[in-house]
Structure formats: C-alpha cells, structure tokens
Amino acid sequence: MTVSINEISASPGFGHDLPAHTLRDMLRYMMLARALDERMWVLNRAGKAPFVISCQGHEAAQVGAAFALSRGKDFILPYYRGLAMVLVMGMTPTEVMLGLFARATDPSSGGRQMPAHYGCRRLKIVTQSSPVGTQIAHAAGIGLAEKIKGGDAVAWVSFGEGTTSQGDFHEALNLAAVHRLPVIFQCENNEYAISVHQRQQMAVASVADRGVAYGIPGISVDGTDVLAVYEVTRRAVERARRGDGPTLIEARVVRMTAHSSDDNDRTYRPPHEITLVRHQDPIVRFVAQLREHGILSEAEEQAMRAEVAAIVDQATEEAERAPMPEPETLYDHVYAPPRPRR
Amino acid sequence: MPEMNLLEAIRQGLDEMMAADSRVFIFGEDVGKRGGVFRVTEGLYDKYGPMRVIDSPLAESVIVGACIGAAMNDTLPVAEIQFADFIAPAFNQIVQEAARIHYRSNGDWEVPLVIRAPYGGGIHGALYHSQSVEAFFAHVPGLKVVTPSTPYDAKGLLKSAIEDPNPVLFLEHKKTYRLIKGFVPEEDYRVPIGPADIKRPGEDLSVFAYGLMLHYCLEAAQTLAAEGVSVEVIDLRTLRPLDTDTILASVRRTGKALIVHEDNLFGGFGGEVAALIAEHAFEYLDGPVMRIGGPDVPAMPFAHSLEAAFMPSPASIAVAMRRLAAY
Numbered sequence: 001m002t003v004s005i006n007e008i009s010a011s012p013g014f015g016h017d018l019p020a021h022t023l024r025d026m027l028r029y030m031m032l033a034r035a036l037d038e039r040m041w042v043l044n045r046a047g048k049a050p051f052v053i054s055c056q057g058h059e060a061a062q063v064g065a066a067f068a069l070s071r072g073k074d075f076i077l078p079y080y081r082g083l084a085m086v087l088v089m090g091m092t093p094t095e096v097m098l099g100l101f102a103r104a105t106d107p108s109s110g111g112r113q114m115p116a117h118y119g120c121r122r123l124k125i126v127t128q129s130s131p132v133g134t135q136i137a138h139a140a141g142i143g144l145a146e147k148i149k150g151g152d153a154v155a156w157v158s159f160g161e162g163t164t165s166q167g168d169f170h171e172a173l174n175l176a177a178v179h180r181l182p183v184i185f186q187c188e189n190n191e192y193a194i195s196v197h198q199r200q201q202m203a204v205a206s207v208a209d210r211g212v213a214y215g216i217p218g219i220s221v222d223g224t225d226v227l228a229v230y231e232v233t234r235r236a237v238e239r240a241r242r243g244d245g246p247t248l249i250e251a252r253v254v255r256m257t258a259h260s261s262d263d264n265d266r267t268y269r270p271p272h273e274i275t276l277v278r279h280q281d282p283i284v285r286f287v288a289q290l291r292e293h294g295i296l297s298e299a300e301e302q303a304m305r306a307e308v309a310a311i312v313d314q315a316t317e318e319a320e321r322a323p324m325p326e327p328e329t330l331y332d333h334v335y336a337p338p339r340p341r342r
Numbered sequence: 343m344p345e346m347n348l349l350e351a352i353r354q355g356l357d358e359m360m361a362a363d364s365r366v367f368i369f370g371e372d373v374g375k376r377g378g379v380f381r382v383t384e385g386l387y388d389k390y391g392p393m394r395v396i397d398s399p400l401a402e403s404v405i406v407g408a409c410i411g412a413a414m415n416d417t418l419p420v421a422e423i424q425f426a427d428f429i430a431p432a433f434n435q436i437v438q439e440a441a442r443i444h445y446r447s448n449g450d451w452e453v454p455l456v457i458r459a460p461y462g463g464g465i466h467g468a469l470y471h472s473q474s475v476e477a478f479f480a481h482v483p484g485l486k487v488v489t490p491s492t493p494y495d496a497k498g499l500l501k502s503a504i505e506d507p508n509p510v511l512f513l514e515h516k517k518t519y520r521l522i523k524g525f526v527p528e529e530d531y532r533v534p535i536g537p538a539d540i541k542r543p544g545e546d547l548s549v550f551a552y553g554l555m556l557h558y559c560l561e562a563a564q565t566l567a568a569e570g571v572s573v574e575v576i577d578l579r580t581l582r583p584l585d586t587d588t589i590l591a592s593v594r595r596t597g598k599a600l601i602v603h604e605d606n607l608f609g610g611f612g613g614e615v616a617a618l619i620a621e622h623a624f625e626y627l628d629g630p631v632m633r634i635g636g637p638d639v640p641a642m643p644f645a646h647s648l649e650a651a652f653m654p655s656p657a658s659i660a661v662a663m664r665r666l667a668a669y
Contacts, residue, residue, distance in 0.1 A: 075415065106448075107450075108447070108448075109446055109447060109448050110448030110449075111448075112445065112446055112448060113446055117446070119446075119447050119450060119451065120450065121447070121450045121451055126411075126414060126451070127443055127446055127447040127450065127451050129438055129439060129442065129446065131434055131438050134407060134434060134435060134438065134439050136407075137403060137404045137406075137407025137408055137410070137411065137435065138407055138408070138410050138411035138414065138439070139411060140404065140407070140408045140411060141407060141408030141409055141410055141411025141412040141413075141414075141415070141419075142411040142412065142414065142415040143411075144369075144396075144408055144411070144412050145411065145412035145413075145415035145416065145417040145419075146415060147393070148367055148393050148394065148412075148417060149415075149416070149417065155411070167403060167431070168403055168404065168407060168435075171399070171401040171403050171404035171407070172404055172407065172408070174399055174401070174404075175398070175399055175401070175404050175408055178399060179396075332448075332449065333444050333445050333447075333448060333449035334444075334445055334483050334484055335444065335484065335486075335508050336444050336449070336452045336507035336508050337507070338505075338506070338507065339505070339507050
C-alpha cells in the first residue's frame with residue numbers, strides 16, 4: 001500500500017486550493033522556526049545556551065502536517081526536532097526561548113528538561129522524553145481513548161527513521177492498526193540517527209514500506225515540499241476522523257545541521273553531502289514556488305524576514321530576562337495532588 | 343458483610359469503579375472473553391463490552407505505553423500485566439514515562455494509571471511466573487507501589503488507585519488470590535494509599551511484611567504467642583509512599599524489628615525499611631534489625647523441593663522471631 005507522492009501530487013492546482021494568505025502563513029512559520037533555530041546556535045556558541053538540537057531542514061514536513069491538523073483539538077507528540085510544529089500549534093517564540101534558557105516559566109517543563117522536549121497541555125502538545133519512540137505508544141493510547149470516548153480528535157506523532165528500529169514503533173503501529181485508531185505516524189527521515197545512516201538502520205528503502213506489515217497505508221512524501229506534506233496529512237486526517245484508522249507517513253527531509261550542538265557531523269558525513277543538503281533547503285524551495293505563482297513579492301518576502309528577525313530578537317531578550325527556577329522547587333510535582341471525585 | 347477471596351474483591355472493585363465512571367477501562371492480555379488468566383476480570387467483558395474491557399496485543403510495552411496516552415486523554419485506564427515476570431519490556435514506559443511525566447512537565451500533565459500485576463510464587467510457576475518485582479519499582483519517585491494482603495484492603499486500595507492522579511503499580515500476590523478470604527462490606531469504601539495497618543498488635547517485637555508473607559508472619563506470630571512472645575505484625579500495604587511513622591512508632595515501642603519479604607534479600611525492599619529504622623530509631627533498638635527474604639538466586643525454580651527451599655515459611659519466620667525475641 002506504499003503510495004508514491006507522484007500520484008498524490010496529481011491533484012490539480014497549485015497549493016491545493018489553500019488561500020494565498022494561508023500559503024504565506026505557512027512560509028512565515030517555516031521562516032520563524034528557522035530564524036529561532038539559527039539564533040539558538042548563535043546563543044550556544046556564545047556560551048549562553050548549553051544545548052541545541054535542530055529543526056533545520058524539517059520545517060516543511062512539520063508546517064505542512066500542522067496545517068492539516070486542528071489546533072487545540074488534535075493531540076501532537078513531536079519529537080525533539082519539532083520546533084516548527086509546536087510554533088504552528090501555538091507555542092510562542094518567547095516560550096520556545098524560555099525552554100532554551102531553562103527558565104522557570106518554560107511551558108514545556110519549567111526548565112527541568114533539555115531544550116526541544118516540548119509539551120503544553122493547553123495546546124495538546126504532549127510532554128516528551130529523551131528515550132526515543134516511547135511517544136509512539138502514547139499516541140496510540142490517545143487514539144484508543146478517543147475511540148472509547150467516541151470523539152474525533154486525532155493524535156499526530158513524529159519520530160526519526162532511527163526510532164523505527166525501536167520496539168515501541170512496532171508495538172504502537174500494530175495496536176493502532178488492529179483497532180483502527182485515529183493516529184498519524186510521521187517519520188521524519190533525514191537519513192541519519194546521529195551518525196548512523198539509514199542503510200544500517202533498515203533493509204527497506206523507505207520507512208513507508210513498513211505500513212504493509214501492519215495493514216495500513218504507508219506513504220512516502222518529499223518532506224521538503226510543504227504542500228505535498230500538507231496534502232498527504234490532510235488525507236490521513238480525514239481517514240482517521242472517519243474511523244478508518246492510522247496512516248504511516250515518511251517525510252523525506254534533510255538534516256541541515258549536526259545532530260546536536262554537541263555533535264560534529266563532519267566526522268561521519270562526506271563534505272559533498274553537507275554541501276548538497278544546503279541546496280535542498282525547504283524554505284528556499286517554498287519561496288521560489290510562491291514567487292513563481294505570484295503569491296509572494298520580493299518586498300513581501302523581505303518584510304517577512306524582517307518581521308521574523310524582530311520576533312526572534314524580542315523572544316530572546318524576554319526569555320533571557322526571565323528568572324531561573326528557584327532551587328526549592330526541585331521537590332515540586334513529584335506526585336500530583338488528589339483530585340475531587342467526579 | 344459477605345466473605346470473599348482476594349481475587350473476587352479485586353474484581354468487585356473493578357466492577358464498581360467501571361459502573362460508577364465511564365472513563366475507567368481495562369487493557370491487557372486475555373482480559374476480555376477469557377476474563378484474564380486468573381479470571382480477575384471474569385464477567386466484565388460481558389457487562390461492559392469490548393470497548394471497555396480490551397484484549398491487547400501480546401506486547402507489554404504498548405500495554406503500558408498506550409495506557410499512558412489514554413490517561414492523558416481523559417480516561418482512567420487499568421492495565422493488566424499478565425504476570426509481573428513479564429513487566430520488564432514495559433519498564434521503560436513505567437519508569438521513564440509514567441513516573442516522570444508529571445514532574446518533567448512541571449505539573450502540567452498527569453498520568454492517572456493503574457497497572458495491575460500478579461506477582462509472587464509458591465504456585466509452581468517456576469522462574470518466570472513467580473517473581474517479585476516490587477524493589478525495582480519502589481525505587482522510583484513519581485510511582486506509587488501498592489501491595490495489598492487482604493480482600494478488604496485489596497478492594498479499598500484498588501478504588502483509591504483508580505482515583506489517584508498518579509501512576510500506581512498494583513501488585514497482587516497470586517497465591518493470595520484464592521487462598522485468602524475475608525469480609526468485605528457491601529457499602530462503598532476506600533483504603534487510602536499510604537498508611538500501613540497493624541494487623542496484629544504486640545509488645546515484644548515488630549514484624550513488617552506485605553502480600554503472602556504477611557499471612558505467614560501472622561501464622562508465625564500465633565505460634566510465638568503460644569510460647570509467650572507478643573509479636574506485632576504490620577502490613578505495609580503501600581511500599582511507596584511508605585508509612586514511616588507507623589514503622590518507627592512500632593519499633594520505638596517494641597525495640598525490635600524484623601522485615602519479611604519473598605523477594606530476594608540483596609537490594610530488596612527490606613533494606614530500605616532496615617535503613618529507616620537504623621537511622622531514626624537506633625536508640626530504641628534492643629537487638630539487630632533482621633530481615634528474611636528469598637535467597638539470592640536468579641528466580642524461583644519449578645521443582646517442588648526447590649520451590650519450597652526458596653520460599654520463606656511460617657516455620658522459618660518463627661525461627662527468626664525467636665532469635666530476635668531472645669535479645
């Protein structure tokens with residue numbers, strides 16, 4: 001049931017009938033994610049942020065998916081590269097920077113977790129950990145609860161291709177498939193799990209090939225094409241809300257940075273590949289598409305870049321000024337207090 | 343007040359909670375039509391249907407992992423791990439996820455999850471159907487570990503566990519399922535998670551136990567009473583949180599402490615209780631803090647002779663009691 005994106009893209013009309021302002025909004029989120037991410041690296045190299053893990057190269061895969069979801073209704077479980085996704089879902093740039101600086105008001109964890117472990121109950125962004133793949137099981141369970149309750153929210157979960165080697169990937173996809181749960185499994189395949197290439201992670205060419213083993217659609221899509229990801233996710237959401245079950249989407253993306261600020265990808269990645277990846281920038285691609293279709297003028301693009309840069313400046317300043325967690329809060333929230341009986 | 347065994351009390355607790363709150367559902371291997379391999383959930387599938395008593399795939403990690411997700415989506419899952427011996431694949435989900443989600447989200451998310459698991463031996467279950475796993479999990483802040491010993495406590499604690507906003511590992515000693523009977527009130531009640539219970543008051547020494555060993559200790563205490571030694575037997579009931587006040591108050595009164603569990607001794611839960619007493623009741627002690635536990639072998643063997651050699655017994659507990667009383 002692996003579907004090639006070439007079939008999906010056969011639908012007529014640029015932008016899948018999305019209005020121009022929505023298309024520009026998508027670009028704006030991609031630019032915002034990139035600008036925040038780049039600033040984090042600057043702050044890391046300046047000694048102000050101990051750790052950065054990047055979204056660069058994954059923006060289209062996340063923004064495309066996010067625009068097909070219902071904000072505040074659907075649950076999202078983004079792994080640590082999910083910056084663009086959480087921005088679209090409502091986390092503010094300042095909140096993201098509060099997490100980078102581990103400030104008390106960081107909405108994800110109050111400065112308890114490493115940066116990029118996003119979470120916010122109000123926004124239905126489910127808290128994440130570092131052992132990879134555990135969140136895939138949680139997504140299946142959210143879908144199970146939704147089915148029990150008779151609701152129509154979906155759970156969208158992301159992970160890298162390396163994580164598909166984990167048992168939780170298999171267990172969760174199998175469970176979701178058996179019970180036709182409303183879950184969208186998005187593998188953001190950037191070909192590297194830290195230093196290990198996809199070839200040493202799996203013997204199949206595409207993660208989407210695995211869908212057939214669970215009896216669910218497996219779709220491989222160019223994850224640097226925001227509109228293609230939007231379209232496959234939109235169809236997966238429809239399928240999930242109809243009660244027809246989960247979809248496995250492989251978004252083929254590029255990792256434009258090292259794994260993290262503590263990694264050096266020049267030790268395992270050939271130089272020509274690092275150069276090549278620079279030429280697969282999803283933002284450059286989308287700007288060109290919008291320009292070609294007369295949806296974005298050069299002046300508009302420049303204005304957008306300036307706006308995003310100002311937002312990042314402001315977010316950085318606000319977050320840096322925010323207080324650190326008080327040491328005595330170390331003991332807070334070990335156990336949740338009892339709740340009144342319903 | 344009807345008399346029932348521990349297994350029936352748990353089933354009744356599940357039934358009443360499911361009837362009272364549509365958010366409660368059961369998820370585990372063979373829990374549906376079969377009613378569980380021990381028949382704990384018998385009849386619930388027929389009563390509540392396949393959407394609330396759900397047969398899971400044979401995959402422990404996702405049994406717990408999916409229940410964590412479900413708990414975060416406004417339901418109250420009761421996961422069943424068929425045997426505690428099979429809980430290891432779910433260790434990551436229980437320890438790294440369920441127990442840490444509230445803390446790591448700075449109090450934003452909660453995981454109201456109960457994980458039921460039959461544990462313990464003496465039923466010819468061999469290495470992989472006899473294990474005691476409480477020490478692995480009692481170590482973990484953020485997780486509650488409950489070990490009922492009587493039908494009354496089991497039902498009352500189970501209801502408290504289902505209502506608790508935290509993940510609770512609910513360990514049921516499988517030999518007590520049908521062996522231990524007791525009176526259970528018809529009216530709705532709770533036993534709070536936390537407090538220990540003095541099952542037999544005494545003056546000369548304090549004995550701390552839970553699960554099947556609690557009953558063996560009561561039997562041994564009866565023997566010692568005939569010999570003129572008054573033994574206080576305290577059912578810990580909850581290993582985490584631990585009722586340190588009741589433990590220390592008892593030891594300060596009797597001056598002697600014995601901890602008994604079936605799990606092997608090294609790194610076992612008894613070490614924690616012993617350390618607590620040594621640190622906070624040292625001046626009151628009239629003898630060494632003693633422990634009885636299973637031997638430090640990997641797990642309980644199948645052959646009757648070997649199994650019997652593994653299990654602490656009322657007789658071996660009585661021997662330790664006499665030794666301690668003699669100080």
